[in-house]
Amino acid sequence: MAYFNELMEASLSAVDPDIKALTDKELDRQRTHIELIASENFVPRAVMECQGSILTNKYAEGYPHKKYYGGCEFVEVIEEIAIERAKKLFGAGHANVQPHSGTTANQAAYFTVMKPGDTMLAMKLDQGGHLSHGHPLNFTSMIYKVVSYGVNRDTEMIDYDEVASLAREYRPKVIVAGASAYPRRIDFARFRAVADDIGAYLITDMAHIAGLVAGGAHDNPIPHSHFVTSTTQKSLRGPRGAFVLCTEEFAKDLDRTVFPGIQGGPLLPAIAAKAVCFKLASEPSFEDYARQVVRNAAALAKAMQGRGYRLVSGGTDNHMMLLDLRSRSLTGKAAEKILEEAGITVNKNAIPFDPEKPMVTSGLRLGSPAVTTRGMKEPEMELIAEAVDEVLSSPEDKGVISKVRGRMAELGAAFPLYESMK
Ligand code: DSN
Numbered sequence: 001m002a003y004f005n006e007l008m009e010a011s012l013s014a015v016d017p018d019i020k021a022l023t024d025k026e027l028d029r030q031r032t033h034i035e036l037i038a039s040e041n042f043v044p045r046a047v048m049e050c051q052g053s054i055l056t057n058k059y060a061e062g063y064p065h066k067k068y069y070g071g072c073e074f075v076e077v078i079e080e081i082a083i084e085r086a087k088k089l090f091g092a093g094h095a096n097v098q099p100h101s102g103t104t105a106n107q108a109a110y111f112t113v114m115k116p117g118d119t120m121l122a123m124k125l126d127q128g129g130h131l132s133h134g135h136p137l138n139f140t141s142m143i144y145k146v147v148s149y150g151v152n153r154d155t156e157m158i159d160y161d162e163v164a165s166l167a168r169e170y171r172p173k174v175i176v177a178g179a180s181a182y183p184r185r186i187d188f189a190r191f192r193a194v195a196d197d198i199g200a201y202l203i204t205d206m207a208h209i210a211g212l213v214a215g216g217a218h219d220n221p222i223p224h225s226h227f228v229t230s231t232t233q234k235s236l237r238g239p240r241g242a243f244v245l246c247t248e249e250f251a252k253d254l255d256r257t258v259f260p261g262i263q264g265g266p267l268l269p270a271i272a273a274k275a276v277c278f279k280l281a282s283e284p285s286f287e288d289y290a291r292q293v294v295r296n297a298a299a300l301a302k303a304m305q306g307r308g309y310r311l312v313s314g315g316t317d318n319h320m321m322l323l324d325l326r327s328r329s330l331t332g333k334a335a336e337k338i339l340e341e342a343g344i345t346v347n348k349n350a351i352p353f354d355p356e357k358p359m360v361t362s363g364l365r366l367g368s369p370a371v372t373t374r375g376m377k378e379p380e381m382e383l384i385a386e387a388v389d390e391v392l393s394s395p396e397d398k399g400v401i402s403k404v405r406g407r408m409a410e411l412g413a414a415f416p417l418y419e420s421m422k
Contacts, residue, residue, distance in 0.1 A: 034408045036366045036384070051272075058072070060268055061266070064083075075268050094245065096244045098259060098267075101240070104242060105229035119174075121176070151313075167200065173200060175195045175200050175202050179208065181349050184318070185318065203229065206230045207234055210235060212294065217291050243274065299381035311323060323365075330395060332364050333348050339364075342408065343407075344384070375415050
């Protein structure tokens with residue numbers, strides 16, 4: 001009994017010092033590095049509190065008021081609140097907040113309207129799409145016939161004429177709008193017109209831009225889409241998780257597809273955290289945040305261009321940009337590694353028509369959501385651009401890397417993160 005009580009009350013450092021030491025190191029890394037991964041962010045502590053809460057002990061298969069377990073009287077209210085907040089935030093008729101991840105959310109939307117063997121049209125991964133938009137090794141390619149659209153070779157922007165002509169040629173059941181590495185505004189109305197022309201469903205994956213949509217800094221895909229899928233952890237600044245929005249017409253089928261179709265027990269800590277995230281994203285301060293994310297990306301893009309870097313499509317309209325490193329004789333892989341040594345975290349990324357392999361690439365993807373959460377603004381984007389350029393201009397110079405690393409740690413310290421932790 002004593003052992004039981006001790007175990008139940010013991011802290012992580014007492015139970016597992018190895019894992020505690022590593023989470024401490026990760027906290028330190030997040031504080032001292034400048035986070036430019038376009039899909040990452042820092043969540044408010046309230047979101048983390050939900051995720052580390054007693055909700056982890058509860059099963060709640062089914063939907064509010066139709067649960068397959070007893071004891072759901074509180075957790076089903078949490079789920080209802082999350083659903084209502086998601087609907088209100090984005091102006092949707094229906095929301096399912098149970099999907100564990102963005103890929104699962106996409107799977108749920110696909111399974112709701114497509115049968116195996118049907119055709120889907122989505123953006124190529126190497127031109128900005130996502131794995132779950134039809135990569136050859138992804139479940140989408142195992143189940144469906146995938147046709148891909150890309151960007152125009154000259155403008156490096158979505159070629160809507162190509163989308164329309166592929167749609168007319170292949171008559172897909174589903175067209176997917178949305179991307180993981182596309183720095184430009186997406187014209188959802190145009191996508192919907194193409195879908196309507198051939199009687200296809202439009203599924204918009206807004207994972208990257210969800211925070212911008214919530215904050216009014218990007219057009220809302222809801223009025224144009226049959227389904228909208230999203231993660232919560234990116235620009236929306238919530239927990240790792242996902243949700244699907246749709247019109248009332250698809251509500252029942254979507255819910256049945258998520259549970260019992262592709263998931264069992266929902267992750268209640270994540271659902272509570274999503275509810276908090278939707279609440280925060282509906283506050284006026286989130287509009288300021290979303291606008292600053294876009295302003296910071298624009299400032300960073302301008303500062304990189306001013307230092308001679310070519311940006312894919314010539315700039316950015318959203319929270320991210322893609323740097324073409326070919327003129328610097330550096331690969332994305334090499335640049336990611338040296339920037340990490342210098343305290344700047346980015347990810348290598350294929351650029352359209354990239355001659356390099358996906359694990360090497362010719363590009364870097366830079367994004368502003370995380371640094372904006374820390375409170376950084378245009379002057380800091382200038383400092384970051386200067387630091388990125390210094391490192392990429394002297395990739396072999398350990399002295400430069402170490403100097404920049406020190407400067408980035410100082411910059412991080414000036415914008416404290418999670419001060420009450422540790
Ligand atoms: N892996 C995510 C990204 O970094 O864009 C997409 O799911």
